[in-house]
Amino acid sequence: MRGAVLYGPRDIRFEERDTPRIAQPTDAIITLSATCVCGSDLWPYRGIQAVPEPTPMGHEYCGIVEDVGGAVTKIKPGQFVIGSFFASDNACPNCDAGYQSSCQHREFVGGAQAPVLRVPLADGTLVATSDVPTKELIPSLLAVSDVMGTGWFAADAANVKPGCTVAVVGDGAVGLLAVLSAKRMGAERIIAMSRHESRQKLAREFGATDIVTERGEAGVARIMELTGGVGADSVLECVGTQESMMQAIHATRPGGYVSYVGVPHGVELKGEELFFAQVHLHGGPAPVRRFLPKLIDLVCNGKINPGKVFDLTLPLEQVAEGYRAMDERRAIKALLRP
Amino acid sequence: MRGAVLYGPRDIRFEERDTPRIAQPTDAIITLSATCVCGSDLWPYRGIQAVPEPTPMGHEYCGIVEDVGGAVTKIKPGQFVIGSFFASDNACPNCDAGYQSSCQHREFVGGAQAPVLRVPLADGTLVATSDVPTKELIPSLLAVSDVMGTGWFAADAANVKPGCTVAVVGDGAVGLLAVLSAKRMGAERIIAMSRHESRQKLAREFGATDIVTERGEAGVARIMELTGGVGADSVLECVGTQESMMQAIHATRPGGYVSYVGVPHGVELKGEELFFAQVHLHGGPAPVRRFLPKLIDLVCNGKINPGKVFDLTLPLEQVAEGYRAMDERRAIKALLRP
Numbered sequence: 001m002r003g004a005v006l007y008g009p010r011d012i013r014f015e016e017r018d019t020p021r022i023a024q025p026t027d028a029i030i031t032l033s034a035t036c037v038c039g040s041d042l043w044p045y046r047g048i049q050a051v052p053e054p055t056p057m058g059h060e061y062c063g064i065v066e067d068v069g070g071a072v073t074k075i076k077p078g079q080f081v082i083g084s085f086f087a088s089d090n091a092c093p094n095c096d097a098g099y100q101s102s103c104q105h106r107e108f109v110g111g112a113q114a115p116v117l118r119v120p121l122a123d124g125t126l127v128a129t130s131d132v133p134t135k136e137l138i139p140s141l142l143a144v145s146d147v148m149g150t151g152w153f154a155a156d157a158a159n160v161k162p163g164c165t166v167a168v169v170g171d172g173a174v175g176l177l178a179v180l181s182a183k184r185m186g187a188e189r190i191i192a193m194s195r196h197e198s199r200q201k202l203a204r205e206f207g208a209t210d211i212v213t214e215r216g217e218a219g220v221a222r223i224m225e226l227t228g229g230v231g232a233d234s235v236l237e238c239v240g241t242q243e244s245m246m247q248a249i250h251a252t253r254p255g256g257y258v259s260y261v262g263v264p265h266g267v268e269l270k271g272e273e274l275f276f277a278q279v280h281l282h283g284g285p286a287p288v289r290r291f292l293p294k295l296i297d298l299v300c301n302g303k304i305n306p307g308k309v310f311d312l313t314l315p316l317e318q319v320a321e322g323y324r325a326m327d328e329r330r331a332i333k334a335l336l337r338p
Numbered sequence: 339m340r341g342a343v344l345y346g347p348r349d350i351r352f353e354e355r356d357t358p359r360i361a362q363p364t365d366a367i368i369t370l371s372a373t374c375v376c377g378s379d380l381w382p383y384r385g386i387q388a389v390p391e392p393t394p395m396g397h398e399y400c401g402i403v404e405d406v407g408g409a410v411t412k413i414k415p416g417q418f419v420i421g422s423f424f425a426s427d428n429a430c431p432n433c434d435a436g437y438q439s440s441c442q443h444r445e446f447v448g449g450a451q452a453p454v455l456r457v458p459l460a461d462g463t464l465v466a467t468s469d470v471p472t473k474e475l476i477p478s479l480l481a482v483s484d485v486m487g488t489g490w491f492a493a494d495a496a497n498v499k500p501g502c503t504v505a506v507v508g509d510g511a512v513g514l515l516a517v518l519s520a521k522r523m524g525a526e527r528i529i530a531m532s533r534h535e536s537r538q539k540l541a542r543e544f545g546a547t548d549i550v551t552e553r554g555e556a557g558v559a560r561i562m563e564l565t566g567g568v569g570a571d572s573v574l575e576c577v578g579t580q581e582s583m584m585q586a587i588h589a590t591r592p593g594g595y596v597s598y599v600g601v602p603h604g605v606e607l608k609g610e611e612l613f614f615a616q617v618h619l620h621g622g623p624a625p626v627r628r629f630l631p632k633l634i635d636l637v638c639n640g641k642i643n644p645g646k647v648f649d650l651t652l653p654l655e656q657v658a659e660g661y662r663a664m665d666e667r668r669a670i671k672a673l674l675r676p
Binding site: 093094097098099101102104228229230240242245253254255260263264265266267268269270271272274275276277278279280281282283284285287 | 602603
């Protein structure tokens, strides 16, 4: 088969790779219905994160089970399944606590920008839909695999409650779906920080009530103005830079909640500053597995349509153009059809 | 009157100061029944925190109201009152949210190592007992003013719940009262990190079930061992150094809670490390005012006896010896009688 492999900064190739096969008795092999490019893929693509060796890319996936290992009992060939970027046994103490992304046996699922994928710990990792979904649902079900689950975690980790005031830092796909999640959780006011018209439009469609175009301390000042000088109850940091993190912390009221769901790059928090900000801070790699059953249900029942973040659809072989379009911010998120 | 004034590292003087008088119509003047030396007083005493000018010291207090300003309506002369180190109006949005230490009109209450103290925003800041308490209760009521309120906040901010496993980093008075607070909140297992025998003894008396004498990564390893390799549900950081903070973060299970209640000195948290630790983090200057009514009630009804942390009692004029004894760790906490 052919799949996407990153060789170095802006050098993504679509090339021959071994077709994955069952390697462990707990594995499943799935044929992908769709895959996509993640905002986090852009860190190594841009050279901000080193690529020590040619690396098969992609960690968002949904598709049909082709084969399972001898120890797999719940997942069956023929099922349509969705999983997260961390395979988890869904049975250890960390999984029981709802932190499957810190499963004691977790394995990163890589190489999903390809037609076929091996998923370890299949019974713990994959969630099957009741029927094979219609083609129209595929983009939203694919979104659930990471970007929607991560946006949902952003809202959950920032304690979004009915009636509260939320600010979202970052207008990438995760930020936009954090807006959708906050809306779904009953937030009354949702301030989206965005300076791109098409993204502002989607943010409003997803439930944003206010748009702030300023960044950094000017952005904080605008949020203070919009919240009577107090700050937002919940601020969802969906970027991962020093500026966005401090913007989030400073825009939160004392006793309020800051979540951060993008891998921080070069972020350092000064203890004293954090101390006097008096915010709650929580984040990390989203435990998407915790949310999969609920989110799949919301998608299948037409309650949410997170697939709208895909504003570019390409055949898998044009994966390089998907990266380019996202890197140049011509596209919010690129869906790839194998 | 004479009170304690810090001139520079280890130069604390007991000298003549103006007796405080009503300066604002919202003030109260109280005659102190007792005051004490705080662990946080040791930072400037040790020269770790600069003292730009001679500074009247002390911020823990309880006593009898002598006089109130014209705008004070609830607090009356003759009442026995307790307040916190931050005066607060207890009426602004931050106070309403339970974060009185971030009151929009907060003022630091300093100079309490003296016979008489001016307390701003008296109606919002002070809580009166129903009767003037017996002499025996004074140490515990004084403790409520800061060190007990801060220990309680440590447990509250780290989400201590019935049945959970708690670790406390730091065996100073705050750490010991964090143990007491965790016990009171129903923690099943409380691991106190301490290498001083007298403090271990008091920790056990307050409810500690396990003592860990190792520090840093060795201390983390011990906690991992005690928790089946998972980490504690709640870790209460009561020191404020880089080592103690990282010890707390690394000893917490993914999805668990870390609180920090001592002003961090030289602490820097790397975003990526925090991200993959996946803990909840919350702390800051304790909003003691939120807890005063409850804690006063627990003390007056004999349910808790936080005054046990005072293992040295001195006449106020010997305040310098109180600092020395705490600096040299000969005393956990020094109570001063004016």
